[in-house]
Amino acid sequence: MDNRQLLRFMDVLEDLEKQRKWVAFLFLFSDVPLVLSFIIAIFSREYYIYFFASRLFLLPFFLSFAFFMFAMNKKKLYAKRYKRYIVEYGINNYFENVTYRPDDGIDEHTVFSTGMIYKGNHFESEDLITGIYKGVPFTQSDVRIQHRQGKSDYSKRVEYFTGRWMIFRFNKNFVCNLQVVEKGLGAYKNGRDSFGGKLEKIELDDEAFNKAFRTNCENQQEAYYILTPQMMRRMLDLKENTKGQLMFCFLDNALHIACNTGKNSFEPPIFRKIDLQRIMDETYSDLSLITSFIDFLNLDNKLFKN
């Protein structure tokens, strides 16, 4: 980054900080009508009775809701700008060959083709990163899968999956489709039903691995070929070192790894100052999940190459 670019970047940072303060103020202000009416209700009995009798008590709710929606709208704009400048800067610093599209994501069809998770009726995906690390092409994005009971954004919902979805592509097809899913993942769809019921549950020769993961495959011997003792050890290590439950699916020429972290990555801070160092540390920590899978699982080895 030359001096001119650096100055421009600092200007953007300053602007973003102003934008953040405004969004934080709007969120706090959206609570004011509710809090005020609550305080008045406590201290003035007459007002309290009049308030309910005249149904005016609904007014603070409406006001708060309106302010909240306005704040959400401003937050969206702020988040978009934040990702465009700060997250993209972090990603480009971390990887050499990479593209980042904050508004795009991995498509629904690709995610559900693994047959590992319930579809629900709401699918969201954003923060698409595509690149190459150690010769392995990867794609990753945040994914949220929910079942919503109503049509509105605020209807009752059941969370099936919130986290990171990563796809590593190789130049050869796996001989069989194989699913490895961490036990205790609530939204796990019975994977054996996938691929036309061709998958069967198998136990491998590692007790600890069997305790931690359930494995479904089309061909037992090929599953043993992919899941070597070293690979199983590494997957167990990853489970220990990763926040959130893990799912692996070896499908065609790709390895899908889903990590149910319960959080959305690369989100901007609202109620704390934009501290570039801290944000970069957080961004690198989020990105290190991608590289750790390639490094830990040794995905650049010959098992995955022609």
Place this chain on the structure above:
Amino acid sequence: MPYVVLALVLMLFVIAVIWIISTRNTFVKLKVKISEAESGIDVALTKRYDVLTKLLDVTKGYAEHEKSILTQTAMLRSGSTLKEKEEYNSKLTEAFRQIYAVAENYPVLTADRSFKELQMTISDVEEHLQAARRAYNGNVSIFNQKINTFPSNIIADSMGLEAADFFQADEEKRQDVSMKF
């Protein structure tokens, strides 16, 4: 009251019949899995033999006694027992070892492209054999546990089932084969 007792007895009888059928089916399925895994070992051993013959072709001219290696290691006979397969595997390992011992003395040979490609194939075949052995032993382990634990051992006895043997691979020798130049 007698009806209640009769119903209970009938229910227990039905449960027992269902359990017997499902346990018998489990044993049958396990036997099938074991024989499938054993055929996986056969396939891997045959591939290993094929690679050996290709390796002998490449080393022709360097290794004088290649003919004797081939005679010692004929193709795997169909219907061989597990013990015979273990012995056959050891012979193949020994044959590879002999060829590598010769190749070590010829840097031109070890630098040859076909030789290097074959080395990679050998490593892949070895991994497939290891996978087949692990799959087979995994199934045998489950089968042996079932026929030795109560109450499924009752059904195993009635079916005349006996503990299956594990496929033993000479690990030390196997690793020697995948030596790098």
